[in-house]
Amino acid sequence: MGKQYLPNLAHKDEMLKEIGFGSIDELFSDVPKEVMHEFNLPEGKSEYDVFLEMNQILDKNKTVLEMPSFLGAGTYFHYVPAHVKYLIERSEFLTAYTPYQAEISQGMLQALFEYQSLIAELVGLEIVNASMYDWGTALGEAALMAARVTKKNKFVVPKHLSPEKKKVLETYVAGAGMEIVYVDWNEKGQLDLEKLKESVENAAGVYIEMPNFFGLIEENIVEVGEIAHDGKALFVVGVDPTILGIVEAPGELGADVVIGEAAFFGNPMNFGGPRAGIFATKNDKKLIRQMPGRIIGMTKDTDGKRAFVMTLQTREQHIRRAKATSNICSNEALVAVAAAIHLASLGPQGLRKLGEIILKNTAYFKRRISEVAELPFDGINFKDVLVQFEVPYDIIHERLLEKNIHGGYYIKPHFPELGESALFAVTETTRKEWIEKLIVALKEIIAEAGL
Amino acid sequence: MYRQAKWDEPLIFELSKPGRVGFSLPDPIEDVEVDIPEKLKRKKLELPELSEPEVVRHYTRLSEMNYGVDSGMYPLGSCTMKYNPKINEEIAGHPKVAFIHPYQDERTVQGALQIMWELEQWLKEITGMDRFTLQPAAGANGEFTGVMIIRAYHLDRGETQRNEMIVPDSAHGTNPASAAMAGFKVIEIPSNEQGMVDLEALENAVSERTAGLMLTNPNTLGIFEEDILEIAKIVHKAGGLLYYDGANLNGILGKVRPGDMGFDVIHVNLHKTFSTPHGGGGPGAGPVGVKDFLKDYLPVPVVEYDEENNRYYLNYDLPKSIGKVKEFYGNFAVLVRALTYLKIMGKSGLKEVSEIAVLNANYLTQKLKGTRGYELPHKELRKHEVVFSAEPMKKETGVKALDVAKRLLDHGLHAPTIYFPLIVHEALMIEPTETVTKEDLDYYVEVLKKISEEAYSNPELVKSAPHNTAVRRVDDVLAAKRPVITWRMYKQLKEKGEIDI
Numbered sequence: 041m042g043k044q045y046l047p048n049l050a051h052k053d054e055m056l057k058e059i060g061f062g063s064i065d066e067l068f069s070d071v072p073k074e075v076m077h078e079f080n081l082p083e084g085k086s087e088y089d090v091f092l093e094m095n096q097i098l099d100k101n102k103t104v105l106e107m108p109s110f111l112g113a114g115t116y117f118h119y120v121p122a123h124v125k126y127l128i129e130r131s132e133f134l135t136a137y138t139p140y141q142a143e144i145s146q147g148m149l150q151a152l153f154e155y156q157s158l159i160a161e162l163v164g165l166e167i168v169n170a171s172m173y174d175w176g177t178a179l180g181e182a183a184l185m186a187a188r189v190t191k192k193n194k195f196v197v198p199k200h201l202s203p204e205k206k207k208v209l210e211t212y213v214a215g216a217g218m219e220i221v222y223v224d225w226n227e228k229g230q231l232d233l234e235k236l237k238e239s240v241e242n243a244a245g246v247y248i249e250m251p252n253f254f255g256l257i258e259e260n261i262v263e264v265g266e267i268a269h270d271g272k273a274l275f276v277v278g279v280d281p282t283i284l285g286i287v288e289a290p291g292e293l294g295a296d297v298v299i300g301e302a303a304f305f306g307n308p309m310n311f312g313g314p315r316a317g318i319f320a321t322k323n324d325k326k327l328i329r330q331m332p333g334r335i336i337g338m339t340k341d342t343d344g345k346r347a348f349v350m351t352l353q354t355r356e357q358h359i360r361r362a363k364a365t366s367n368i369c370s371n372e373a374l375v376a377v378a379a380a381i382h383l384a385s386l387g388p389q390g391l392r393k394l395g396e397i398i399l400k401n402t403a404y405f406k407r408r409i410s411e412v413a414e415l416p417f418d419g420i421n422f423k424d425v426l427v428q429f430e431v432p433y434d435i436i437h438e439r440l441l442e443k444n445i446h447g448g449y450y451i452k453p454h455f456p457e458l459g460e461s462a463l464f465a466v467t468e469t470t471r472k473e474w475i476e477k478l479i480v481a482l483k484e485i486i487a488e489a490g491l
Numbered sequence: 492m493y494r495q496a497k498w499d500e501p502l503i504f505e506l507s508k509p510g511r512v513g514f515s516l517p518d519p520i521e522d523v524e525v526d527i528p529e530k531l532k533r534k535k536l537e538l539p540e541l542s543e544p545e546v547v548r549h550y551t552r553l554s555e556m557n558y559g560v561d562s563g564m565y566p567l568g569s570c571t572m573k574y575n576p577k578i579n580e581e582i583a584g585h586p587k588v589a590f591i592h593p594y595q596d597e598r599t600v601q602g603a604l605q606i607m608w609e610l611e612q613w614l615k616e617i618t619g620m621d622r623f624t625l626q627p628a629a630g631a632n633g634e635f636t637g638v639m640i641i642r643a644y645h646l647d648r649g650e651t652q653r654n655e656m657i658v659p660d661s662a663h664g665t666n667p668a669s670a671a672m673a674g675f676k677v678i679e680i681p682s683n684e685q686g687m688v689d690l691e692a693l694e695n696a697v698s699e700r701t702a703g704l705m706l707t708n709p710n711t712l713g714i715f716e717e718d719i720l721e722i723a724k725i726v727h728k729a730g731g732l733l734y735y736d737g738a739n740l741n742g743i744l745g746k747v748r749p750g751d752m753g754f755d756v757i758h759v760n761l762h763k764t765f766s767t768p769h770g771g772g773g774p775g776a777g778p779v780g781v782k783d784f785l786k787d788y789l790p791v792p793v794v795e796y797d798e799e800n801n802r803y804y805l806n807y808d809l810p811k812s813i814g815k816v817k818e819f820y821g822n823f824a825v826l827v828r829a830l831t832y833l834k835i836m837g838k839s840g841l842k843e844v845s846e847i848a849v850l851n852a853n854y855l856t857q858k859l860k861g862t863r864g865y866e867l868p869h870k871e872l873r874k875h876e877v878v879f880s881a882e883p884m885k886k887e888t889g890v891k892a893l894d895v896a897k898r899l900l901d902h903g904l905h906a907p908t909i910y911f912p913l914i915v916h917e918a919l920m921i922e923p924t925e926t927v928t929k930e931d932l933d934y935y936v937e938v939l940k941k942i943s944e945e946a947y948s949n950p951e952l953v954k955s956a957p958h959n960t961a962v963r964r965v966d967d968v969l970a971a972k973r974p975v976i977t978w979r980m981y982k983q984l985k986e987k988g989e990i991d992i
Contacts, residue, residue: 103586254857309590309592361677407523
């Protein structure tokens with residue numbers, strides 16, 4: 041099957057004859073016969089058959105539209121306006137590749153330049169690349185870049201970091217032989233400054249997140265940056281960009297490098313991918329030269345007209361090969377463009393409002409959840425809230441699921457010291473009824489467990 | 492005659508009008524007051540302000556100044572720009588794909604896990620490998636995964652001295668870059684006159700320090716490495732592993748499998764062979780397959796199927812795993828597209844893909860061969876792609892491969908990959924794929940011939956191309972010399988009077 045995609049099937053013999061081949065097999069005469077293999081695979085099906093089949097498989101998924109969910113911990117249910125999806129599905133964007141031929145790819149180049157520009161405004165730094173794979177890989181690349189810039193090989197990160205990011209970071213730096221040092225949190229669930237000071241000696245970089253893995257706003261972010269700079273380390277800030285309408289740009293707080301997740305704008309959750317990593321630096325030649333990833337720049341054409349082109353490519357693998365700043369080639373261009381379209385639609389008012397709604401919804405959620413559980417850390421939360429139960433969380437999770445509610449992300453397997461805790465998250469999409477349903481259910485579950 | 496839209500489309504920031512609103516947001520659940528500490532409060536926020544119709548018009552205009560596979564022939568070598576069936580988009584855009592969270596209870600995402608598991612079974616049989624991870628986001632991310640697995644394997648066996656990765660000089664730039672990222676020293680070996688791995692050079696390069704060889708087969712010249720079994724023997728005898736850069740399987744699908752050729756690790760670019768759209772440079776997906784003896788080193792989690800209970804689940808219990816190369820499980824929405832495509836194509840369809848792709852490439856090769864100014868170095872029989880050299884044309888007329896590429900654009904045709912592989916001077920790397928028509932191929936050849944005539948009669952016309960695209964030849968030297976990366980930088984330069992665009 042699939043003949044509908046293969047126009048020249050109808051001209052096979054004619055074409056072979058025209059170029060002097062007797063058969064298709066002759067085209068493969070250079071393949072050793074002894075290893076040729078006939079696929080043991082099912083035969084193809086009609087588009088309708090596959091449409092039905094895929095729908096039946098997908099039907100086994102239960103979405104967050106069918107079941108109130110309080111999952112976050114690095115992926116959040118945000119609403120994506122319909123026009124964003126329509127625009128990125130324009131096939132001129134969708135079916136193009138990397139804009140190697142700038143003159144015929146100005147649309148994608150300008151859209152990516154605008155993405156870089158919008159992120160620059162958000163994070164308060166001048167230099168932004170056209171995307172990494174995701175926040176986690178951006179973190180790995182930031183650590184490697186810090187090592188190249190400072191010629192040191194230690195990278196200091198909070199212990200309260202998502203298990204996903206920890207694992208990606210550790211894998212990314214293994215080849216370079218870097219050491220990752222984890223710094224504890226304090227009683228407020230924020231980075232412990234005294235412990236940070238002890239770890240910063242000889243560090244290539246110090247990393248902190250806004251908000252942190254517990255959903256808390258790190259109040260001492262400026263001080264963390266100062267400690268990093270006193271130790272001659274790069275200050276790397278990871279940010280959930282949806283907070284940047286209400287919280288100061290990391291660039292204004294001293295960050296040398298800002299990373300984060302662009303896909304929180306303009307892109308659905310998609311079971312965790314695709315996403316797009318933000319990567320931004322100060323306008324400092326030393327940093328730019330070591331930056332990973334593609335960069336789009338503004339220039340002019342031979343008529344003097346404004347034009348866009350991939351630039352500063354001498355850092356990249358296709359030119360520098362083994363000496364490149366990163367191996368990245370394909371990135372997440374379309375995800376970045378979706379994020380840009382969403383951001384451009386939000387504007388300053390929308391972004392501020394989005395941040396305020398999430399902040400208020402989180403505060404409301406905290407008040408309600410504290411009716412039935414403990415909140416180990418007191419602070420300002422954005423999306424995620426660490427909730428501690430007396431009842432083992434797996435029981436709570438199970439019983440909530442029976443009631444068609446998806447609870448939070450159980451973090452005991454990764455942070456045993458936090459006991460029966462889970463991260464519950466809310467966003468602008470969370471409904472009051474969902475929280476009400478959750479609190480009622482939790483009360484029942486806790487009461488039952490007490491019997 | 493081709494004419495691309497030439498909008499004088501301003502930057503979105505330049506379209507901004509204070510007070511315009513392009514969003515609609517729900518009300519907060521309750522108007523709770525929350526105070527952000529003063530020192531952390533957002534001060535300046537200079538985003539553009541536009542209404543929704545303005546945003547839509549702006550990006551629609553930009554899209555009109557972009558060329559995709561749906562616009563016309565896009566034979567970018569090594570990139571496999573085939574048609575992307577629309578059904579893939581429809582399935583990938585399903586709410587049951589979009590609205591699921593990666594940490595959901597496995598019982599609520601059985602469909603997603605089944606898709607991943609089924610895709611793995613297809614990829615195993617297609618490549619002849621025993622296990623796959625679907626986590627890598629792109630080819631290069633897959634390469635990094637693969638070489639990290641090779642590294643873990645040698646370290647696990649106590650062979651810590653194996654720190655050299657051998658890479659042919661015709662390899663994709665990502666190969667040496669990925670190997671270096673994993674901490675390997677890269678040893679480059681030359682190709683022979685036929686454009687294939689020089690066996691003697693390989694013999695001389697392997698040693699007890701060899702971790703592996705990274706190879707593309709068919710290689711980047713589109714030539715099948717006929718000595719592949721011998722190559723595998725040499726590398727394995729030295730204790731090294733064989734890595735297959737499967738950026739592109741279009742030349743071998745249904746004919747021969749990397750696993751049967753002796754490869755131990757492979758990555759596959761789903762966005763190339765398996766027809767998921769390239770999105771202007773991503774998202775792609777670069778699953779990695781390994782032979783049985785390497786499966787313990789795969790990234791976590793892997794997807795398992797419990798047949799007895801008809802249950803799919805994520806397995807994190809791989810103590811020797813290299814860790815993770817990306818958050819969560821990979822570019823899931825891309826995986827959905829690839830599986831949809833595979834189910835439609837099936838066994839015979841996939842075989843026909845490579846047959847027609849190879850037929851098209853050889854048809855174009857033979858039709859273009861002998862045209863003045865273009866030369867066909869190395870052997871003639873190609874697989875899915877062919878690399879011509881415009882070296883004679885450059886010598887005789889001053890018209891370079893770059894100029895030929897730009898002149899192609901004037902005819903509504905995308906250029907081939909140029910100046911790659913590095914071993915061919917003035918390279919024009921053409922990969923038609925199986926989804927073009929015979930007329931497309933004939934026209935492409937006709938235009939290349941016409942450009943040759945122009946080069947010899949009116950070289951300035953070619954050197955000043957393109958003429959019919961949204962902008963004329965772009966000044967990339969200026970872009971690098973005076974970087975303008977963002978609106979913020981542009982404004983600063985404008986204020987200082989240092990920029991006139």
